[in-house]
Each structure stands twice: as C-alpha cells, then as structure tokens.
Amino acid sequence: MNRALFLSWRFLGSINLTVGLCLALTVNLIWGYFSLNRRTPLFTPLNDMGLIPWMQTYGVHNLAATGWFFLLMILLALLAGNTFVCTTNRVVQLLTAGSDGKGAGHRKWLALKLAPHIMHYGLIVILVGYLVSYLCTNVLTGRTLVPGFPLSLPGASGQVTLLAFEPEYYQGQRLAFWRNEVIAARARLLLDDGTAKQEAILSCTRPVRFQGYSLHLRNFAPKSQGGMKMKTRVDLYVRKDPGVALYLAGIALFTLGLALYVYEWVTHREATTE
Amino acid sequence: MNRSKPHHILAILCLLLALLPLAACDRNDGNDRADTGGAAGPAFLQVGEFAINRISPERTEVRDGAGRILVLIPREAPIPADCVPSQVIRVPVRRVAAYGYFDIAVLRALGVLEQTLVGVTAPAKRWHIPEIKQGMESGRITFLGDAASIDYERLKQSEPELVLTWDPSIIPLLDALHIPAVVTTTPTAMCLNTRMRFVQFLAPFFLKEKEAAAYFTRIETALGDIRARTAGLNPQPKVMWGDIYEKRVMVEPGNAWVGELVGLAQSDYQFKDVFGTACIEITLERFLYSGQDADIFFTYRTEEMGATSKEALAKLNPLIKDIAPLKRGKVYAPLPHYNQSADRLDEILTEISAILHPEAYPGYRLHYFVELPDTEPAAKERS
Numbered sequence: 001m002n003r004a005l006f007l008s009w010r011f012l013g014s015i016n017l018t019v020g021l022c023l024a025l026t027v028n029l030i031w032g033y034f035s036l037n038r039r040t041p042l043f044t045p046l047n048d049m050g051l052i053p054w055m056q057t058y059g060v061h062n063l064a065a066t067g068w069f070f071l072l073m074i075l076l077a078l079l080a081g082n083t084f085v086c087t088t089n090r091v092v093q094l095l096t097a098g099s100d101g102k103g104a105g106h107r108k109w110l111a112l113k114l115a116p117h118i119m120h121y122g123l124i125v126i127l128v129g130y131l132v133s134y135l136c137t138n139v140l141t142g143r144t145l146v147p148g149f150p151l152s153l154p155g156a157s158g159q160v161t162l163l164a165f166e167p168e169y170y171q172g173q174r175l176a177f178w179r180n181e182v183i184a185a186r187a188r189l190l191l192d193d194g195t196a197k198q199e200a201i202l203s204c205t206r207p208v209r210f211q212g213y214s215l216h217l218r219n220f221a222p223k224s225q226g227g228m229k230m231k232t233r234v235d236l237y238v239r240k241d242p243g244v245a246l247y248l249a250g251i252a253l254f255t256l257g258l259a260l261y262v263y264e265w266v267t268h269r270e271a272t273t274e
Numbered sequence: 275m276n277r278s279k280p281h282h283i284l285a286i287l288c289l290l291l292a293l294l295p296l297a298a299c300d301r302n303d304g305n306d307r308a309d310t311g312g313a314a315g316p317a318f319l320q321v322g323e324f325a326i327n328r329i330s331p332e333r334t335e336v337r338d339g340a341g342r343i344l345v346l347i348p349r350e351a352p353i354p355a356d357c358v359p360s361q362v363i364r365v366p367v368r369r370v371a372a373y374g375y376f377d378i379a380v381l382r383a384l385g386v387l388e389q390t391l392v393g394v395t396a397p398a399k400r401w402h403i404p405e406i407k408q409g410m411e412s413g414r415i416t417f418l419g420d421a422a423s424i425d426y427e428r429l430k431q432s433e434p435e436l437v438l439t440w441d442p443s444i445i446p447l448l449d450a451l452h453i454p455a456v457v458t459t460t461p462t463a464m465c466l467n468t469r470m471r472f473v474q475f476l477a478p479f480f481l482k483e484k485e486a487a488a489y490f491t492r493i494e495t496a497l498g499d500i501r502a503r504t505a506g507l508n509p510q511p512k513v514m515w516g517d518i519y520e521k522r523v524m525v526e527p528g529n530a531w532v533g534e535l536v537g538l539a540q541s542d543y544q545f546k547d548v549f550g551t552a553c554i555e556i557t558l559e560r561f562l563y564s565g566q567d568a569d570i571f572f573t574y575r576t577e578e579m580g581a582t583s584k585e586a587l588a589k590l591n592p593l594i595k596d597i598a599p600l601k602r603g604k605v606y607a608p609l610p611h612y613n614q615s616a617d618r619l620d621e622i623l624t625e626i627s628a629i630l631h632p633e634a635y636p637g638y639r640l641h642y643f644v645e646l647p648d649t650e651p652a653a654k655e656r657s
C-alpha cells in the first residue's frame with residue numbers, strides 16, 4: 001500500500017508528466033476547437049443539467065463531438081494532481097530549509113519563496129471549484145419574469161417580481177443599423193423574502209443574489225425600440241452553486257500569491273539595479 | 275520534483291492518438307440518436323436544442339426550446355413528487371393549442387391534428403389547411419386572438435392540455451392557469467436535421483413515434499434523391515434568401531435549414547457565414563454586397579405582401595432593384611400555403627432543389643413557390 005502510494009506520488013510529481021500533459025492539453029484543445037464548431041447545442045445543457053446527467057445523455061451519445069471533453073477532464077485531473085504533488089514537494093523542501101531560520105526577515109523570505117506555490121494551490125482550488133459547480137449546482141432553467149407575475153424559488157419563502165425593464169438603447173450615429181437596439185439590458189427587480197422587500201438591478205454582467213440563489217439574465221424582450229412589438233419579459237437562469245465560494249477562494253489565493261511574487265520581483269530588481 | 279522516465283509523455287500521447295479516431299466518427303450535426311429503447315424510440319434523442327430522455331416506461335423527460343425540462347407521464351399515473359405540476363404533461367395529449375404554423379403542420383404529419391387541435395392564433399381566413407378551416411367553422415377549433423395578445427379567457431375555455439408556443443412570455447400566465455406549455459423555437463435557427471427530426475420531438479406527447487419515424491424516413495429519402503440528382507451539377511447557382519423591409523434587413527442564416535439545403539443541392543448560399551436565429555437581421559450593405567452576383571433570390575414576401583413581380587419588389591424598396599437576381603436572375607416568392615405545409619417537407623425540399631437545378635428536374639411544376647415575372651402581369655398585358 002505504502003509502496004503504491006509512493007509510486008503514485010512519484011509518478012504525479014514527474015516533470016516529464018507536466019510536459020506531457022501540457023502537450024496533450026494543447027492537442028486536446030485543438031481537437032475541441034474543431035469539435036465545438038457550430039455544435040454549441042450539444043454543450044449548452046452542461047450549464048444547467050450538471051456534469052453527470054450530461055455525460056450520461058449528450059456526452060456518451062455524441063462521442064465523436066464530446067470525446068475531447070472527456071479527455072480534457074482526465075488531463076485536467078492529472079494536471080491538478082501533478083501540480084499538487086510538485087508544489088507540495090517544493091513547499092516541504094522550503095519549509096524544511098526554512099525551519100532553521102528565525103525572525104521577521106526570515107519569515108518574509110519564506111513567504112516570498114512560497115509565492116509561486118500559493119498561486120499553484122490557488123489554481124487547484126479554482127479547478128476543484130469548477131468541478132463542484134458542475135457536479136452539485138442546482139439550476140432552474142426556463143424561468144421567465146413578466147410584469148405582475150412573481151417568481152417563487154423552490155425551498156425558499158421569498159418571491160421575485162419584475163418591476164420594470166429599463167434597457168439602454170443605442171442612440172449613436174455611427175452604426176445606423178444598430179440605432180434603437182438594446183445595448184445594455186437592465187431589469188429592476190423586487191426581492192421579497194416575506195419579512196422585508198428590497199429592489200435590485202439585474203443585468204447581463206450583474207447577477208442578483210437572493211436566498212441562496214443567484215439570478216442570471218439569460219434573454220430578454222423587447223430587443224429594440226419600435227419594430228416588432230414583443231411583450232416585456234426577462235428569461236433567467238436561477239442557480240444555487242456551492243462551487244462559487246471555492247473558486248472565489250481560489251482566485252483570492254492566486255491573487256495573494258501573485259501579489260507576493262510581484263513584490264519579490266520588484267524588490268529583487270531594485271536590489272540588483274542598486 | 276522527481277524525475278521520471280519520458281515514457282509517461284509517450285503514454286499520454288498514445289492515449290490521445292487512440293482517442294483521436296473518435297473525431298473522425300460519423301457526424302450528423304448534433305442530432306444524434308442513442309441506443310434504441312424498443313418501439314417507443316431511442317432512450318435519448320437530441321434534436322438540435324431539444325431533447326427526449328426516456329427515463330422509464332412511465333416517465334419521459336423532454337427539454338424544450340427554452341431549456342425547460344418537462345415530464346411526460348401516462349394519463350392515469352400520479353404526478354411525480356419531484357415535479358412542478360405545471361411542467362408535467364399527461365400523454366397522449368388530447369387537446370392542444372398551438373401558435374406556429376410549423377407546429378401545426380407537424381401535428382398534421384403525426385396524424386393528430388383533427389383530434390387534438392383546439393386553439394390557434396391566426397383567424398380562419400389565414401388558414402389553408404382544410405382540417406383547420408373545417409374545425410374553425412364547426413367551432414371545434416377556437417381563434418385565441420393574435421399571438422401578441424392572446425385572449426386568456428378563450429384559451430381557458432378551450433381547455434387545452436398543452437400549449438405549443440414560440441413566446442416564453444406567456445409561460446408565467448399559463449402556469450397560473452395550470453396549463454403546461456412547450457416552447458418550440460430556439461435562439462438559433464433550426465438546421466436541416468432538426469427541421470426533419472422535430473416531428474420526433476413532438477411524437478412522445480401523442481405516442482406517435484411510429485408516424486414520426488415514417489415521416490422522417492420520407493424526408494430522408496427525398497434528401498437522398500436530391501443528393502443523387504444534383505451530384506456534380508455545374509454551374510452552382512448563388513442563392514440568397516431574405517428581404518429588405520422598411521427599416522430592417524432579414525435573411526436566413528447559413529445554419530438554418532434552407533442554407534444547408536442550398537449547399538446540399540450543389541448550390542452556393544450567399545449567407546452561409548451568417549450564424550444565428552432564423553430570420554436574422556443583417557446590415558443593408560451586406561445584403562446588397564451578396565446580391566451583386568447572386569443568381570436566385572427567395573423573398574419572404576408573398577403575393578399578399580406585394581411580391582407580384584420584380585418590378586413590384588423594386589418599387590416596394592428601391593434599394594433592392596440593383597441586386598443581380600432582380601436585374602438578370604430569378605426571384606421566387608412563397609405561395610400562401612407554403613408556411614403551413616411543413617408536413618410536406620419532402621416536397622418542399624424537392625421543389626427548392628428543382629428551382630436551383632431545373633435541368634435535374636425536367637417538367638417539374640412548382641407547388642409552393644412562384645417565379646416572379648419582370649413586370650406586373652397587368653402592365654405586361656397593356657404593353
């Protein structure tokens with residue numbers, strides 16, 4: 001058992017594996033590029049039905065177009081393992097070497113040396129966050145808000161009501177064909193949790209959080225002033241995604257590592273120029 | 275970091291090479307059929323952005339054009355505990371209200387139109403399907419009001435068990451009325467395969483899988499015939515499909531079924547690089563540029579909408595008068611019943627092919643389109 005663990009650890013910590021994985025990922029993504037061409041309907045459901053049900057339906061029944069994705073997951077899992085083992089090996093070395101020194105200067109030196117490894121751990125946390133997202137997210141599809149009809153969320157006591165759709169229209173002169181088209185969709189929502197009411201603005205890049213769910217703008221109507229008269233509506237993706245906290249934590253960790261790394265680079269450059 | 279033998283790299287590359295042949299497997303444009311699940315049809319069927327997943331004999335889950343999951347259960351079965359009642363549909367459905375001509379034509383293809391249709395969004399005078407005209411006369415089929423302003427009282431009175439719609443904005447209202455709805459359009463245009471297979475998406479609602487399979491086979495045979503007749507034909511005509519309206523220019527994108535059909539029938543579609551929704555808006559400049567060397571122009575306009583001659587089209591919109599099909603090529607307009615004839619898709623596909631390559635279809639007479647004369651017939655007579 002110990003030997004098997006040792007061998008696995010050594011296999012995952014190999015630099016040759018890193019190089020091989022990078023090459024394999026490049027080839028795989030080229031394959032993915034050609035497979036994705038105009039086949040987005042195959043992958044769109046992945047955003048809402050979760051990884052396992054998607055694999056059991058769209059995935060396995062369209063292997064010619066999805067094979068690259070299955071392989072990508074294997075390669076990313078190996079890359080995460082490889083990154084973790086290599087980073088941990090190096091961190092252990094640094095901590096062992098650093099255990100002799102004392103004082104603030106030494107701790108600073110150690111922190112700066114750990115910077116790239118913090119970034120690597122951050123990357124792994126981000127990848128795990130995405131995996132959790134695709135495995136565990138609860139997505140309510142096809143939820144539409146129209147004025148006067150509140151939307152109830154399952155397992156939550158509150159309601160969401162569309163107060164007004166207030167888009168920004170293009171009024172410039174340069175793109176004549178774009179005139180009066182919506183360039184920024186914006187919906188004003190009323191969030192009522194049963195005890196208090198508050199307004200929130202929903203737009204394409206600005207989801208609204210409410211009772212553990214996040215509400216994302218998926219589509220809307222009307223898309224222009226004039227033209228065909230479309231009834232006002234806002235289509236939503238409603239998600240309960242436990243992976244968000246993980247990849248935000250990963251991003252924070254990565255940013256911390258990057259800040260330390262840049263700090264070290266700047267101070268080192270100043271020291272060498274002096 | 276430990277050093278290890280380079281055979282790891284080789285192993286990974288070998289794995290990749292072993293999987294690469296998958297990329298060369300037979301492709302059928304995202305509409306793949308899974309393993310067969312007996313007489314009811316395949317266990318999983320993807321039809322463009324629609325899908326059918328047969329979980330068990332008592333439960334089938336379908337994904338509609340808006341990405342909503344609806345659960346089909348037998349009529350006598352209890353409502354599953356894990357479902358919202360408004361997303362549960364009892365099959366076979368006995369009463370349907372439908373918005374689109376295409377959906378209604380598909381009901382006709384399945385052989386359920388007369389028995390099930392109870393509501394439509396076009397008045398009697400706009401219909402060319404005899405069963406609907408008769409149904410509206412007898413009061414069995416109700417005009418529910420224009421699609422943009424449905425009369426919900428009338429809808430409720432007609433007691434549909436299902437509404438087929440392209441308009442997601444009515445879903446919250448239908449939920450309140452406890453009427454399940456299926457969104458039958460998608461953000462991207464239906465490709466040829468989806469157009470042919472859409473009947474297989476609606477079939478489980480009426481337990482008409484056999485009829486759907488027969489319809490699909492008929493269309494597939496027609497496509498095979500088109501391929502055979504047009505193989506190697508030259509020259510390849512350049513085709514455009516769309517129109518210029520007062521403020522907007524709309525065309526069929528390259529991913530739409532007409533764009534694919536034109537390519538399949540050894541012709542060159544001028545908007546094959548345009549991707550997106552059916553009847554997509556493009557710039558006027560692009561339309562006119564593509565029109566410079568086009569041979570054939572299919573307009574959206576019918577005779578009722580002013581497409582009586584090339585001269586009339588040019589009068590309607592002077593910008594269009596300089597495109598090549600109006601000056602020296604051919605212009606075709608759909609006949610009024612064309613939009614309601616999707617149950618005859620095989621004939622429509624054949625007719626479009628015959629228009630593109632008349633030499634492959636000697637003596638063919640048009641049934642769904644009309645070739646526009648250069649001048650107004652009346653003016654011609656006077657001259």
